[in-house]
Amino acid sequence: MTLVLVVLNVTAVVLETVESLYLAHKVLFQYFADVSVAIFTIEYILRLWSCDLDPKYRHPFLGRLRFALTPLSLIDLLVILPTYAVLAFPTDHKLLRSLRVLWTFRLLKLSRYSDSLQTIMDVIRAQQRELAMSFSAIIFFMVLSSTVIYFLEHEAQPQRFPDIPATMWWAVLTMTTVGENFYPITPLGKLVGGLIIILGVATFALPTSILTSGFVEELERRREEKEAAAKESLEKGP
């Protein structure tokens, strides 16, 4: 039931940004948002109230505080917070607009229910060292290559390559093989750029391969667990 509500909420947030739809059904959107926030608030309060049944959060005050600080509870809170902030500061439109971003966090509420999202989180957690490593390799390579390209191209194309941060954008577009209309034109720039492409595409693909092997490992582990459980129940017999 909450699952359906979350999906509907995310759909509503997305559709609201379509001007014509929003103007036609403004009241409906507002009504739906109010009702869902009310339900989410009750859900949050009930979760907070009942969490001391879990032995991990048994202490009536400290346990509840610890529970409130878990990522899932923080998401629950972030989802309902914007509406109450709007009630508290009704005139501050800038704050209101920026808080709307938080509404998309409703999508994250799904992670409580979805097995596949949980798997993704597990894989990322299991490979976090390796992922951090590959990301630092990427950043290292990106900074190095965009500095070299900046020095080679800045004079020929001061508009396109005005400074190193702008050249980093070139590096990202190139090495993710997106390839925007944004490229070196000097002979030396093309030579070094070609080398960067050959090496960089492989570097940028590292997280993909790490995640892939992580997924394979995780799924294999799950299958093994399932098989072991099935075997155990067979051996016990009726």
Added chain:
Amino acid sequence: MKQDLKTRIYGVLEPGDEDSKYFDPFIMGLIVLNVAAVVLETVQSIYSAYAPLFYAFDVFSVAVFTVEYILRVWSCTVNPRFKDPVRGRLQFLVTPLALVDIIAVLPFYLPIFFLDLRFMRAMRLFRLFRVLKLARYSEALQTFVDVLRLKKEEILLMFFAIMILLVVSSSLMYEAENAAQPEAFSSIPVAMWWGIVTLATVGYGDVYPITLWGKLIGSIVVILGIGLFALPTGVLASGFAEVLAKRKEDRKMQKLRCPHCGRYIGDLASSAGPCDERPEEK
């Protein structure tokens, strides 16, 4: 007493020791800030607002790095590999890491002797080499180096295959397109730019074939070449998986205890000597 001071300084400078607990993060932070400064300095608006700050920071970091370099050269004789006061120090000076250290500070001192401004600007580029100093400290970069070393032959082979494909396809493309587009395909090296951009699937769209033959050759090259260009990615990925699996295994081994004497396997392997309570083999 002097020898003790030298040993202690050597311990502080070498990363990963208990002695260098505070020194390592300090130098790492300084290197990262230095690279950030090189990057941000090129943004005109930021540079003109904080030019003195950038200069002061550069002077400060060069001072720290110079002192670090001198102390390293002075104390390297503690390491048995560089024991000889003169020959050992010379040997130390030409190790890759020591060379990186000197290249990182040299651009600051060179303009004092050469007053050519353009030359100075190019030398600023070398300040980025300070990031290579990080290799000494970062496990991630070390992993990268390990992977490259492990897969050296495969990567070289693939590089070779890519180069052959690149040269062949660019030559064909040059023949097919030069008449129609003398500007874009003016020579084979220029056509190779098309080759790299196309085969890596970047596709900037600045040069592309327009003749029938060019399009035909281009299509065949792309179909064959994309697979070939993806190979280094796969090789690097498997290399990473191998190195990381080995590291995981090592970490697991370090937690294992010897069943006979109860000491950690990792300790036994390094310094504590073999387990002497091994039971008689039957």
